[in-house]
């Protein structure tokens with residue numbers, strides 16, 4: 001009688017058993033460790049030499065790209081000041097709805113290629129006259145927002161985008177650079193516009209400058225006084241798009257709740273927050289709408305842009321694209337910027353005057369400009 005070959009299932013099982021235990025261990029470690037945060041990674045690395053080596057290589061690769069391959073170019077961390085190799089946060093190139101708790105995101109070298117989903121996609125917003133960026137203190141800083149005819153849309157850029165769509169948009173098959181009805185939407189004169197998901201044109205439309213992601217070389221450099229700072233790593237021409245301020249969109253109640261937590265954290269440990277408040281003012285001058293973007297836990301490289309009392313070298317533009325309901329805050333070069341220059345903007349011009357309660361909220365400013373006031377701008381959120 002002819003002997004039957006063993007069933008397919010059994011053969012697979014046998015070949016799995018043939019993988020040496022060390023290989024299985026390494027595969028497992030390489031799969032799991034990129035999902036860990038720095039504290040968890042440190043704990044794991046103390047357990048054995050192999051895990052220590054894997055953790056070190058993950059740390060090195062993380063320091064080479066803060067953007068986790070989610071931008072067009074890698075954005076490295078450089079630190080000659082202390083032992084911190086990188087800042088840990090979940091990366092999103094776009095505004096996303098608030099997420100509590102923050103999702104896990106695979107981060108080693110190439111997040112999406114090697115680890116599949118990057119976690120942030122598990123997470124399921126006129127006229128503007130001022131922006132406030134509460135720092136580690138309890139305050140926010142108001143700055144005037146300039147408006148210029150630049151272009152964009154969040155929703156088309158992928159799964160992170162907030163897709164609150166209206167039906168406005170051009171019907172051009174191919175828009176001319178700088179000329180399209182989208183660039184001047186009626187009743188939206190205070191906000192810069194660009195083509196977007198409500199338009200007939202495609203993603204290669206020349207009037208969608210900010211939809212193509214970060215296209216200038218940037219780096220994140222550690223400073224003894226200011227912490228991490230965003231630097232230009234190439235010449236950036238005046239008017240060129242640099243990046244948008246991406247993070248979690250919060251309700252005002254939630255932004256106040258988080259700011260209280262951040263303030264407490266700052267009083268007990270070295271902690272940097274990046275909660276930006278954008279205020280829309282009525283013609284009467286009264287604030288009527290605010291957009292709160294928190295890049296502290298989930299954000300992009302804009303969270304590393306520090307304050308400068310002289311206004312800095314970046315201008316902030318509130319930008320709305322056709323088809324997207326909410327505007328986004330985008331940074332453009334306010335003048336020609338040379339490589340190795342720190343990127344900065346003014347957090348505002350409101351300073352704590354309350355002598356009784358204000359002192360513990362005041363943060364020293366180290367912008368180094370000739371007009372430095374000595375403390376970071378702030379106001380109550």
Ligand SMILES: C[S@@+](CC[C@H](N)C(=O)[O-])C[C@H]1O[C@@H](n2cnc3c(N)ncnc32)[C@H](O)[C@@H]1O
Pocket residue numbers: 087134135136137225226227228229272273274275303304305306307308363364365366367376
């Ligand atoms: C949006 S974060 C900027 C990135 C921050 N340096 C970091 O390490 O994450 C804002 C915080 O950076 C620090 N910072 C910003 N501008 C500064 C300045 N001119 N001088 C000193 N610290 C500054 C403050 O701690 C502030 O609360």
